[in-house]
Amino acid sequence: xxxxxxxxxxxxxxxxxxxxxxVAPRPIAFVSTISADGHVNLAPYSFFNxxxxxxPILVFSPSRNRHGHKKxxxxxxxxxxxxxxxxxxxxxxxxxxxxSAEFDRNVNEFTKxxxxxxxxxxxxxxxxxxxxxxxxxxxxQLLPVGDGPGAGTLVxxxxxxxHVNETILAESGMVDPHKLDLIGRLGGDWYVRASHDAxxxxxxxxxxxxxxxxxxxxxxxxxxTGNDLGKLGSLPAMPTTDEINHYRRSGVLDxxxxxxxxxxxxxxxxxxxxxxxxxxxNRVQEALLTxxxx
Numbered sequence: 001x002x003x004x005x006x007x008x009x010x011x012x013x014x015x016x017x018x019x020x021x022x023v024a025p026r027p028i029a030f031v032s033t034i035s036a037d038g039h040v041n042l043a044p045y046s047f048f049n050x051x052x053x054x055x056p057i058l059v060f061s062p063s064r065n066r067h068g069h070k071k072x073x074x075x076x077x078x079x080x081x082x083x084x085x086x087x088x089x090x091x092x093x094x095x096x097x098x099x100s101a102e103f104d105r106n107v108n109e110f111t112k113x114x115x116x117x118x119x120x121x122x123x124x125x126x127x128x129x130x131x132x133x134x135x136x137x138x139x140x141q142l143l144p145v146g147d148g149p150g151a152g153t154l155v156x157x158x159x160x161x162x163h164v165n166e167t168i169l170a171e172s173g174m175v176d177p178h179k180l181d182l183i184g185r186l187g188g189d190w191y192v193r194a195s196h197d198a199x200x201x202x203x204x205x206x207x208x209x210x211x212x213x214x215x216x217x218x219x220x221x222x223x224x225t226g227n228d229l230g231k232l233g234s235l236p237a238m239p240t241t242d243e244i245n246h247y248r249r250s251g252v253l254d255x256x257x258x259x260x261x262x263x264x265x266x267x268x269x270x271x272x273x274x275x276x277x278x279x280x281x282n283r284v285q286e287a288l289l290t291x292x293x294x
Contacts, residue, residue, distance in 0.1 A: 012150045013066075017187060025184025025192040029060040030086040030096055032125040033076035035105075040117070040126060041072045042109035044088065044096045046185035047152060056159040058085055058135060061145075061152040065102070068149045072105045074142075081139035082123035083157055086131035090181045090193050095130075122160050132168045132180055136161040208234035218291050223272040231284050232291075239289055247289040268294050 007015045029048035033041045047061040062071035077083060088096050092115075099113040110117050116129035120136050127134040137157035144153045170176035182194040192198070211219060211233035219229065239247075247253075256270045271290050278287035 012148075016150060021187025024186040025194075026186075028088040028096065028183065028185055029058070030088050030099075030128060030131060031060060031073050032084045032086065032110075032127060033073045034080050034082070034125040035076045036079040039076075039106045040108050040110060041076055041105070042099050042113070042115065042128070043071065043073050044100050045073070048085075051156075056135075057140075058137060058157045058159060059154055060085065060157070061154050063150050063152045064148065066149050068147075068151075070153075074153055074155070075105070076125075077139050077155055078142065080124055082125055083137050083139060083155070084120055084123060084125050084127040085135045085137060085157065086128040087133040087135075087180075088183055089132050090183050090195065092130050093183050093191060120161075127163060132165045133175075134163045135159045136163075203234075205234045206236055208236060209238055213238065215292070217268065217294070218272075221272050221291075223269060223276060224291075225276075228276060228279050228287075231279050232288050235284060235288060239285070239292060244289060244292050247286075248293050253290070253293055 005015070005018065026046040027048055029045045031043055031045055035041070043062075045060045045062055047063065049059060051057045051059045062074045064070055073083075095113045095115060099109040099115075101112075103109060103112060109115075110126070110128075117126040118129045120127050123136045123138065127136065135157075137159050139155055140158050141156040142153055143156065144151070146152060164175070168175055168179040170179070177199055178195060180194075184192045184194060186192055211229045214229065214232060218224065218232070221229075224232075253271070253274075256274060257267065259270060271294060275287040275290045278284075278290060
């Protein structure tokens with residue numbers, strides 16, 4: 001049963017806990033800025049993402065603190081509309097957590113958190129040497145979306161230069177997610193690490209048949225999941241009757257038929273379980289033939 005929640009019924013910080021936990025994982029922008037009098041600030045923001053690529057646009061949002069005061073990053077970009085957005089991976093997560101503490105405005109978090117400043121080429125704030133990717137940006141817009149504690153300001157940034165550590169690149173020249181080892185922000189004190197078994201690929205869909213074209217017995221299966229049905233529905237065409245009959249006669253399902261005759265399990269269930277195995281191996285066409293072979 002769903003619980004329905006009206007944000008107006010809760011205090012902002014109470015609804016924030018739901019937003020922060022449910023809209024996740026979020027990438028982290030490790031933002032370096034500089035004030036008009038030359039004081040550098042470095043702070044992480046998980047209200048962040050890419051919002052266009054022609055021109056290349058990144059947006060982050062520093063929310064006002066619990067007292068309703070603007071974050072130092074926002075004060076700085078109001079004075080000097082330039083930033084460097086440094087990407088955060090697992091190797092530096094504890095340091096970026098330390099940098100998120102509410103130090104005084106004139107304290108340099110590069111020093112406090114043990115990061116190395118590198119002079120940028122096209123903007124005034126420095127970049128983080130330890131970050132695997134850094135984007136030098138000019139700030140195109142500041143869009144306040146509220147007032148008081150928790151209110152955000154969208155900082156719309158155009159990338160003018162990127163710096164990529166070559167150790168994270170695959171032979172193709174593209175970023176290797178295993179080498180990049182990104183982290184994402186969850187609710188509370190939780191983070192997620194985008195590496196090892198957490199990584200998986202989903203092929204870009206073609207104009208598939210759609211789940212709606214699958215027979216009802218497949219669509220309403222108690223064994224096949226929504227992900228399984230999504231794979232089946234991505235196939236470009238349903239198998240022909242000749243293809244299904246050829247598959248039935250091939251003998252690949254004989255063992256399952258024998259098992260069903262011996263009363264071990266209902267044949268359609270056995271076929272659906274077999275199809276799940278095939279889908280896990282990305283043998284999608286064979287999986288569809290299997291569930292159609294009843």
